[in-house]
Amino acid sequence: MEPIRKDELEAKDCGSQAPKSKPCPRPKPGEAAGGCSFDGAQITLLPIMDAAHLVHGPIACAGNSWESRGTLSSGPSLSQYGFATDLNDNDIIFGGEKKLKDSIDYIAGRFAPPAIFVYSTCVTALIGEDMDAVCKEATGRLGIPVIPVNSPGFVGSKNLGNRLAGEALLQYVIGTGEPEDNIPLGVNLIGEYNIAGEMWDIEKLMNSAGITLMSRITGDARYKEITWAHRAKVNMVVCSRALLGLAKAMESKYHIPYFEGSFYGAKETTYSLRQMAFLMNDREMERRVDRLTEREESRLIQDLRPYRKILKGKRAVLYTGGVKSWSIISALKELGIQVVGVGTNKSTDDDIARIAERVGDDTEFIPEGGASRILKTVRDRKADIMIAGGRNMYVAMKEQIPFVDINQERHRAYAGYEGLLRLAKEMTYSLANPIWKLASSPAPWDKEVPYDR
Known part of the structure; x- marks a missing residue:
C-alpha cells in the first residue's frame, strides 16, 4: 500500500495570491445568489x-x-x-x-x-x-x-x-482546551457537516479500523471537542473549498499534517481511510484498515450486483459543487454510469483538475447558468438522469427527467460503503419509476378512441 502523500495534493486556499488559483470567486458586493x-x-x-x-x-x-x-x-x-x-x-x-x-x-x-x-x-x-x-x-x-x-x-x-x-x-476556539486523558489522539474531520447523518457512517468505519475521531468540524460537534482539535495527529479536509485554509493554518501553527479526501464511492472511502492510517504512522492500524476495506469492498460488490445491471451504461448530468463535483463522479463510475455533463461553478481549480481526470473528453463542463443551461446539456447529451440540488428538482419533474437530490437539503446519506449502496438504490428507483412512462404517454382525452356505431 502506497498512499498518496499530502504534498501531492497541495491546493491553494481562499487567501492564495497565486495567479492561476481561484478557489473562491472574487467577492461581488450586494450579490447573494447561491448564499452570502x-x-x-x-x-x-x-x-x-x-x-x-x-x-x-x-x-x-x-x-x-x-x-x-x-x-x-x-x-x-x-x-x-x-x-x-x-x-x-x-x-x-x-x-x-x-x-x-x-x-x-x-x-x-x-x-x-x-x-x-x-x-x-x-x-x-x-x-x-x-x-x-x-x-x-x-x-x-x-x-x-x-x-x-x-x-x-x-x-x-x-x-x-x-x-x-x-x-x-x-x-x-481551537487551542483553548485539552482532551481528557482517556481520549487517544486521532483525526479531525474538517468540512464534514453530517448531512443526513453521513458523519455517523464515517465514524463507524473509523472506529472499526481503530481510528479515533478527535474533533468534528463541525458535523454533530460539541464545542468542547473543537477546543482540543489542535492535539490531533492528522487533519482530513472533506470540503476543500470551505475550510482548506483552516487546515493549512493548523499545519503551520500546530504542525498537524493534512490531506484532502472524500467518502463518496468505495475507492475514495478506501483511499481516505488508508491515508489516515498512513499519516498517523501506525503500521498495525494500516493492517486493520486494509482488512476492513477489503471486507467492505467485497461485500459491497455483492450488494450492488442487481443495481449495476440496471444502471450500467446510463448517462447522467451532475450539477453540484465543491468536493462533490469530482468525488460523486468516482461513485457513479463504480456504478457503471457515464457522466456526460458536470457543473463547475462552485469548484476550485484543483476540483476541476480532478473532474478532468475522472471523465471522458466528450463530457461537457457547465461553468454557470441555471435550469435552462442544465436542461440543454441533458437534451444535447441524451442524459438518462439528472443529479443536482433540490432547487432543480421541480425543473426535472416538469421536463420528465429522473432526478436524484445530491445537495445539502437531501434526506439520504451517500457517504461510505453503505452510502454508495443507498445511492445505487435511489438512482435505480428514480430511473425505474413508472411515473416517467405514464407522464410521457398521451392524456386520456388526447387518445384516439374508435367510434362505436
Whole structure:
C-alpha cells in the first residue's frame, strides 16, 4: 500500500495570491445568489449543536437561513433555536449594542451554553456596531466564550463565509482546551457537516479500523471537542473549498499534517481511510484498515450486483459543487454510469483538475447558468438522469427527467460503503419509476378512441 502523500495534493486556499488559483470567486458586493457570507458562516458553525447561535440583525436574516440544511444531531439541539436580536428602525438609528448585550445575558442565564456565537449581518456592519467589544466584555463578565463571527452578507459569497467561520474557530476556539486523558489522539474531520447523518457512517468505519475521531468540524460537534482539535495527529479536509485554509493554518501553527479526501464511492472511502492510517504512522492500524476495506469492498460488490445491471451504461448530468463535483463522479463510475455533463461553478481549480481526470473528453463542463443551461446539456447529451440540488428538482419533474437530490437539503446519506449502496438504490428507483412512462404517454382525452356505431 502506497498512499498518496499530502504534498501531492497541495491546493491553494481562499487567501492564495497565486495567479492561476481561484478557489473562491472574487467577492461581488450586494450579490447573494447561491448564499452570502453570513449564510456561509452559519452553515459552518450551526452544526456545533450544544452552542447557542445569536444573529445580531433584523429577524429576516435569521429566518432566511435557519434550518436550511439537513445537518443532524445525536444529542443537543440548542443550535436549532433561532436566536436573533431582531433590530428595528430605532435600533438601527440609535444603535443596537445594548440589545445585543441583553440578548447575550438572556441566553447565558436561560440556557447556560458552553459558548455563544454572535453573527454580524449587513445591517450591523453598515451602522458600525462594535460587536467585538460587546462579546469581549460579555466573555469576561459571564465566564463563557462569546465569539464574534464577522461575516456580513455583503462582503462576499457563501464560500468566503465558510472561510471566515474557520478563522473565528482558529482565533477563539481551537487551542483553548485539552482532551481528557482517556481520549487517544486521532483525526479531525474538517468540512464534514453530517448531512443526513453521513458523519455517523464515517465514524463507524473509523472506529472499526481503530481510528479515533478527535474533533468534528463541525458535523454533530460539541464545542468542547473543537477546543482540543489542535492535539490531533492528522487533519482530513472533506470540503476543500470551505475550510482548506483552516487546515493549512493548523499545519503551520500546530504542525498537524493534512490531506484532502472524500467518502463518496468505495475507492475514495478506501483511499481516505488508508491515508489516515498512513499519516498517523501506525503500521498495525494500516493492517486493520486494509482488512476492513477489503471486507467492505467485497461485500459491497455483492450488494450492488442487481443495481449495476440496471444502471450500467446510463448517462447522467451532475450539477453540484465543491468536493462533490469530482468525488460523486468516482461513485457513479463504480456504478457503471457515464457522466456526460458536470457543473463547475462552485469548484476550485484543483476540483476541476480532478473532474478532468475522472471523465471522458466528450463530457461537457457547465461553468454557470441555471435550469435552462442544465436542461440543454441533458437534451444535447441524451442524459438518462439528472443529479443536482433540490432547487432543480421541480425543473426535472416538469421536463420528465429522473432526478436524484445530491445537495445539502437531501434526506439520504451517500457517504461510505453503505452510502454508495443507498445511492445505487435511489438512482435505480428514480430511473425505474413508472411515473416517467405514464407522464410521457398521451392524456386520456388526447387518445384516439374508435367510434362505436
